[in-house]
Amino acid sequence: MTHISGDKPFMQTGQIAKPEGPLRGVRVLDLSSVVLGPYATMILGDLGADVIKIEAPDGDILRHIEPARNPGMGAVFLNTNRNKRSMVLDLKREEARGVLRDLVAGADVFLHSMRPKAIRRLGLDYEALSGLNPRLVYCNAWGFRSTGPYGDKPAYDDVIQSLSGLAELSSRAGGDPRYAPTVIADKMTGMTAAYAVMAALFHQARTGEGQEVEVPMLESVTSCLLLEHLAAGVFQPGDAPLGYDRVLAAHRRPYATLDGFIAVMPYSTSHWQRFFRAAGRPDLAEDPRVTDMGKRSRHIGELYELISELIATKSTADWIRLLEEADVPSVPVKSIDALFDDPHFQATGFFIDYDHPSEGRLRTTAVPTVFGQTPAGLHRVPPRLGEHTREVLGELGYDKARIAALETVGAIVPQMAGTRTGGAEKATAGLSAAGV
Numbered sequence: 001m002t003h004i005s006g007d008k009p010f011m012q013t014g015q016i017a018k019p020e021g022p023l024r025g026v027r028v029l030d031l032s033s034v035v036l037g038p039y040a041t042m043i044l045g046d047l048g049a050d051v052i053k054i055e056a057p058d059g060d061i062l063r064h065i066e067p068a069r070n071p072g073m074g075a076v077f078l079n080t081n082r083n084k085r086s087m088v089l090d091l092k093r094e095e096a097r098g099v100l101r102d103l104v105a106g107a108d109v110f111l112h113s114m115r116p117k118a119i120r121r122l123g124l125d126y127e128a129l130s131g132l133n134p135r136l137v138y139c140n141a142w143g144f145r146s147t148g149p150y151g152d153k154p155a156y157d158d159v160i161q162s163l164s165g166l167a168e169l170s171s172r173a174g175g176d177p178r179y180a181p182t183v184i185a186d187k188m189t190g191m192t193a194a195y196a197v198m199a200a201l202f203h204q205a206r207t208g209e210g211q212e213v214e215v216p217m218l219e220s221v222t223s224c225l226l227l228e229h230l231a232a233g234v235f236q237p238g239d240a241p242l243g244y245d246r247v248l249a250a251h252r253r254p255y256a257t258l259d260g261f262i263a264v265m266p267y268s269t270s271h272w273q274r275f276f277r278a279a280g281r282p283d284l285a286e287d288p289r290v291t292d293m294g295k296r297s298r299h300i301g302e303l304y305e306l307i308s309e310l311i312a313t314k315s316t317a318d319w320i321r322l323l324e325e326a327d328v329p330s331v332p333v334k335s336i337d338a339l340f341d342d343p344h345f346q347a348t349g350f351f352i353d354y355d356h357p358s359e360g361r362l363r364t365t366a367v368p369t370v371f372g373q374t375p376a377g378l379h380r381v382p383p384r385l386g387e388h389t390r391e392v393l394g395e396l397g398y399d400k401a402r403i404a405a406l407e408t409v410g411a412i413v414p415q416m417a418g419t420r421t422g423g424a425e426k427a428t429a430g431l432s433a434a435g436v
Helices: 036-046 075-080 094-105 116-121 126-130 157-163 184-207 217-229 269-278 293-298 300-311 316-325 336-341 343-348 389-395 400-408 421-433
Strands: 002-004 027-031 050-055 084-089 109-112 137-142 211-216 261-264 330-332 351-356 360-365
Touching (some): 027 036, 027 094, 036 050, 036 075, 036 084, 036 184, 050 094, 075 360, 084 389, 094 400, 109 184, 116 137, 126 137, 137 184, 157 184, 184 211, 184 217, 211 217, 261 300, 261 316, 269 293, 269 316, 316 330
Parallel strands (some): 002 351, 027 050, 050 084, 109 137
Antiparallel strands (some): 261 330, 351 360
16 A cells, blocks of 8 residues: 655655656646546646636535535545645636636636536636637536537436436346446546547647637547447448447356356457366367357357356356466456455555545545656645635735735635645645655
């Protein structure tokens, strides 16, 4: 386990990670909430961008989702908003919108997750802001492509799983439609938004031009889903039902052993042949359903059923030994609770423990990507609500009197009550000094 504290270096894959990355020097204004947008900007922050999270006075709704040790600092929020600074602006007030426009003038990226009508109503659409900063990469991360009839509908993960066909696919192996046990639509779209912003930044760096980028959830998830599930629908005209047979086969699931479950994934012809030989069925290794790829595709459900029957005859340990010797892809099925003890994660320092000034000892994951020259990493702990409002205003050149005036009219909120700024500054300084 990797540990971080004020005086300990953060070690990642054997190297001290520096508080910089490939996006060092890029400033991102994040007006998103919940998971989609914050996940996208977390990725940008992990890669070194200066992410300023603009929150309403009540804060991102995700702050209030339990479990939590303190109000406004829920676990999922903490895990989605590292490497960011928090600034509170009440954008219903013109004075706050004026502050935001000042921020836009010096920003590289503006990302939001409001619906089209809402962002236009605030006067913060691309047409309004690009005039202040022609280099601005402006990202709309919302539910649906704005030119379609769903354009202004509300969109959440379950809604997109249902509309995209993802929920229905789970019923193909029997039972009713079900949602994936993770907010997969938000996270898929968040990753799409992150790469879209970086592509636009590449264009900006080459030409000096900004642009508007639209990243809709429904289109992002459907595109990803149909990569394989468009299947026979690729060939037009045609009336074959969509769906990739291999992954929809009823027996494609973790297989029950005598004492647990195991994943077995014979993929190539040699994998299949070695599996059946290791299982004591050399006759099946020469079966045309195994040796002929076309027939194997058509009979994949039958083959998975044979695996299921054979796996049930031995223990998990016996199968792992046999299949590792046969070089057939196989692993035991683990619970997420067991991941912390996995030898691979332990060896790579994937789980990071660190000290937060108000939340105590916390755990997160390392950045999954490794850069040889510009290491990404954890360099800011998740912020308290409004923790950096005054700091950011100071960077804009606002003096104390102007900041006080904004506080008086309620345009800004400097900091959530009870935040220990000294502790936060000490923790961040400790991470930076340690090369995190």
